[in-house]
Amino acid sequence: MPATPLPNATILGYPRLGRRRELKRAIESYWKGNTSEAELTATARELRAATRARLVELGLPAQGGAVPESFSFYDQVLDATIALGAIPGRFSAVTGSDLEITFALARGDKDHQPLEMTKWFDTNYHYSVPEIDEQTAFAANPAALVTQLQEAAEQGIDSRPVLVGPVTYLLLAKAADGAAEGFSPISRLDEVVAVYAELLQSLAAAGAGWVQLDEPALVSDSLSVPRAEVLALVERAYAVLGAVEPRPQILITAPYGNSADALTRLGALPVEAVQADLVRGTLPADALASGALASAFDGTQLVAGVVDGRNIWRTDLRAAFAQLTALTEAGLHVVVGTSNSLQHVPHDVTDESKLDARLQSWLAFADQKVEQVATLAQGLTEGAEAIEALLAEVDRVLQDRAAAPGVRVSDVRDRAASVTSDDRNRADEQARRDAQQALGIPDLATTTIGSFPQTGEIRKARAAFTRGEIDQEAYDGFLRDEIARVIRLQEEIGLDVLVHGEAERNDMVQYFAELLDGFAVTEHGWVQSYGTRATRPSILWGDVSRPAPMTVAWSAYAQSLTEQRVKGMLTGPVTILAWSFVRDDQPLGDTAAQVALALRDEIDDLVAAGIGIVQVDEPALRELLPLDADRQSDYLDWSVGAFRLATGGAAPEVQIHTHLCYSEFGEIIDAVDGLDADVTSIEAARSRMDVVEPLGDHGYSRGIGPGVYDIHSPRVPSVEEQTELIKIAAERIPGKQLWVNPDCGLKTRGYEETVASLTNLVQAAKAVRGA
Numbered sequence: 096m097p098a099t100p101l102p103n104a105t106i107l108g109y110p111r112l113g114r115r116r117e118l119k120r121a122i123e124s125y126w127k128g129n130t131s132e133a134e135l136t137a138t139a140r141e142l143r144a145a146t147r148a149r150l151v152e153l154g155l156p157a158q159g160g161a162v163p164e165s166f167s168f169y170d171q172v173l174d175a176t177i178a179l180g181a182i183p184g185r186f187s188a189v190t191g192s193d194l195e196i197t198f199a200l201a202r203g204d205k206d207h208q209p210l211e212m213t214k215w216f217d218t219n220y221h222y223s224v225p226e227i228d229e230q231t232a233f234a235a236n237p238a239a240l241v242t243q244l245q246e247a248a249e250q251g252i253d254s255r256p257v258l259v260g261p262v263t264y265l266l267l268a269k270a271a272d273g274a275a276e277g278f279s280p281i282s283r284l285d286e287v288v289a290v291y292a293e294l295l296q297s298l299a300a301a302g303a304g305w306v307q308l309d310e311p312a313l314v315s316d317s318l319s320v321p322r323a324e325v326l327a328l329v330e331r332a333y334a335v336l337g338a339v340e341p342r343p344q345i346l347i348t349a350p351y352g353n354s355a356d357a358l359t360r361l362g363a364l365p366v367e368a369v370q371a372d373l374v375r376g377t378l379p380a381d382a383l384a385s386g387a388l389a390s391a392f393d394g395t396q397l398v399a400g401v402v403d404g405r406n407i408w409r410t411d412l413r414a415a416f417a418q419l420t421a422l423t424e425a426g427l428h429v430v431v432g433t434s435n436s437l438q439h440v441p442h443d444v445t446d447e448s449k450l451d452a453r454l455q456s457w458l459a460f461a462d463q464k465v466e467q468v469a470t471l472a473q474g475l476t477e478g479a480e481a482i483e484a485l486l487a488e489v490d491r492v493l494q495d496r497a498a499a500p501g502v503r504v505s506d507v508r509d510r511a512a513s514v515t516s517d518d519r520n521r522a523d524e525q526a527r528r529d530a531q532q533a534l535g536i537p538d539l540a541t542t543t544i545g546s547f548p549q550t551g552e553i554r555k556a557r558a559a560f561t562r563g564e565i566d567q568e569a570y571d572g573f574l575r576d577e578i579a580r581v582i583r584l585q586e587e588i589g590l591d592v593l594v595h596g597e598a599e600r601n602d603m604v605q606y607f608a609e610l611l612d613g614f615a616v617t618e619h620g621w622v623q624s625y626g627t628r629a630t631r632p633s634i635l636w637g638d639v640s641r642p643a644p645m646t647v648a649w650s651a652y653a654q655s656l657t658e659q660r661v662k663g664m665l666t667g668p669v670t671i672l673a674w675s676f677v678r679d680d681q682p683l684g685d686t687a688a689q690v691a692l693a694l695r696d697e698i699d700d701l702v703a704a705g706i707g708i709v710q711v712d713e714p715a716l717r718e719l720l721p722l723d724a725d726r727q728s729d730y731l732d733w734s735v736g737a738f739r740l741a742t743g744g745a746a747p748e749v750q751i752h753t754h755l756c757y758s759e760f761g762e763i764i765d766a767v768d769g770l771d772a773d774v775t776s777i778e779a780a781r782s783r784m785d786v787v788e789p790l791g792d793h794g795y796s797r798g799i800g801p802g803v804y805d806i807h808s809p810r811v812p813s814v815e816e817q818t819e820l821i822k823i824a825a826e827r828i829p830g831k832q833l834w835v836n837p838d839c840g841l842k843t844r845g846y847e848e849t850v851a852s853l854t855n856l857v858q859a860a861k862a863v864r865g866a
């Protein structure tokens with residue numbers, strides 16, 4: 096055991112925006128200039144104090160480092176950039192407080208593009224990508240870490256500062272634009288480790304007993320270096336950090352996946368605790384049985400991440416307790432923990448007043464998960480009898496859930512069971528191409544991705560409807576007018592394939608979740624997506640079916656207004672799952688097939704209503720790809736299979752589109768091909784059509800629409816600029832296959848720039864057609 100062991104209950108992190116998103120409001124008010132930096136930092140301090148107090152109230156010991164510092168003004172990777180002084184050279188003119196620099200990096204300003212944002216491992220959280228080159232100057236800046244520690248001490252809490260670890264930090268960084276060809280940020284590991292060493296010394300001087308360094312790179316096969324090499328880098332870094340004097344005791348975490356193959360070596364590092372995700376991951380069975388694991392962990396605590404930090408279900412406490420007991424009996428010094436930071440789940444299920452009470456009893460949000468950790472720890476300390484009543488209660492809850500109406504619906508299951516491979520196969524490509532001639536679509540056809548700007552007016556009408564201030568009829572009338580306006584506008588602009596604009600959708604997943612059986616939505620279940628942005632994932636709790644058509648009335652109405660083709664618009668099964676909380680009692684592939692069948696019926700109904708083109712969006716296809724290479728092919732099988740099941744009933748003359756923004760394309764190009772969509776639109780403008788090369792090499796034979804208009808900013812791309820991009824694409828892709836469209840939907844844009852940009856887009860397509 097370490098000299099001053101970690102108490103036997105901890106979590107890796109906690110939601111950061113506040114129970115009612117107080118931090119979001121405070122930051123956005125500061126951005127607008129309505130409050131001062133002093134006011135914002137005061138609000139942040141209060142929120143941190145409230146969080147620590149809450150964690151202690153929920154059962155984490157106040158002393159000994161069990162309470163993690165779970166705060167960030169924007170993003171934890173960006174916090175590490177600030178703590179390392181690793182400000183990219185292109186921001187060198189930016190001065191001010193750490194807070195001002197943080198926001199300048201995160202959001203950019205008139206002279207600076209912001210840091211790029213990308214997905215944090217396989218979650219729906221986005222981090223700000225560090226930019227490193229040969230010149231990046233590192234200098235320890237422990238200010239924020241020390242401040243938080245001192246605040247905690249004033250509150251009587253001995254907390255544990257948290258920082259992204261050096262190996263993960265550099266592996267998530269990208270080479271800055273000016274770096275030499277072939278430069279890789281990880282080549283600067285030794286220098287960065289030296290700065291971490293200084294940070295550790297400062298923390299020790301400020302009285303820190305423990306520090307947590309997050310190294311999720313340990314579980315990923317999707318990084319620039321192979322996983323075995325990541326482990327070697329971790330060993331190199333922590334050999335140095337372990338030798339720093341004085342320093343706090345170190346907890347290394349390996350969340351989001353399986354660290355089994357690394358664990359014996361991690362246990363042997365000169366650190367005092369190592370966390371393993373035991374929800375996604377396992378323990379090395381042989382090393383456990385032989386005692387090799389226990390001897391590697393002789394002086395090291397194992398934080399056993401048995402409580403799932405990714406889902407919202409009550410943990411099977413009896414099973415978790417049995418696992419923990421087995422570990423203790425195998426000679427390990429066990430601390431009960433979560434699989435990962437609770438930043439990915441909402442605060443508190445008891446805040447939900449409108450959820451069905453029975454469903455609510457099955458759920459655990461962050462606060463409930465902390466309580467579960469505390470309960471399990473109590474059992475380890477006091478013996479099983481001490482927690483038997485709680486274990487029995489969970490047994491009852493789980494039995495209730497398994498048998499509750501709606502969880503297993505025989506009609507839904509029978510239908511899914513009778514699916515055959517024919518249901519996933521459409522007519523062959525050539526037959527479809529021939530049949531789709533009747534659609535009369537020109538070469539270089541222009542279209543959009545689906546949504547038009549969600550104006551303040553639309554949001555106001557929706558809010559008024561939700562509050563009961565306007566009735567269904569008035570709301571539907573409003574939406575119909577909106578559709579009519581959007582159709583006219585597209586006709587004026589001269590687009591070839593039109594959309595209805597998605598004004599009726601609060602969100603591309605929640606809209607469907609509200610209309611499908613098997614889902615519930617929450618009131619306060621917000622989860623941070625990036626910075627101050629949060630989403631409210633729906634809860635998929637039961638077998639999924641479609642009680643009634645969901646989009647047909649809107650699409651059919653739009654089609655009735657125009658001679659042009661209107662594209663129906665659906666969210667695909669994988670994306671619906673990726674952006675919801677999913678059930679944990681059956682394989683995800685089974686759940687995906689149920690969603691797919693519901694969408695399949697929707698496509699049938701759309702086609703029957705006269706819609707000849709249907710787009711099924713799968714922007715999350717890449718995001719759910721498991722970090723662990725061993726699990727990737729199974730994932731691609733069921734995810735591609737679900738898309739094909741959704742679309743496989745479409746007759747040859749029906750044109751199926753899909754859309755895949757954010758996809759790092761190369762990696763999943765075979766899967767995209769496997770979707771067998773007639774047309775695929777993808778994000779490409781920012782990368783200046785990087786994707787067309789792999790597509791050309793791949794010999795991709797169906798329609799493809801690489802985006803020519805970057806919709807992430809209000810900037811209006813000129814005719815010349817878009818012409819240029821279309822030409823680049825046209826060099827590799829025949830005009831017959833090429834579509835012209837923006838990168839993604841337009842819902843976050845304003846009308847003025849949208850109209851100007853789309854007008855230019857149509858001009859650009861004409862210019863290239865004429866050339």
Ligand code: MET
Nearest residue numbers: 544545546712714840841
């Ligand atoms: C994140 S992908 C968005 C696709 C959707 N059809 C839209 O246009 O908004």
Ligand SMILES: [Zn+2]
Nearest residue numbers: 714756839840
């Ligand atoms: Zn998109």
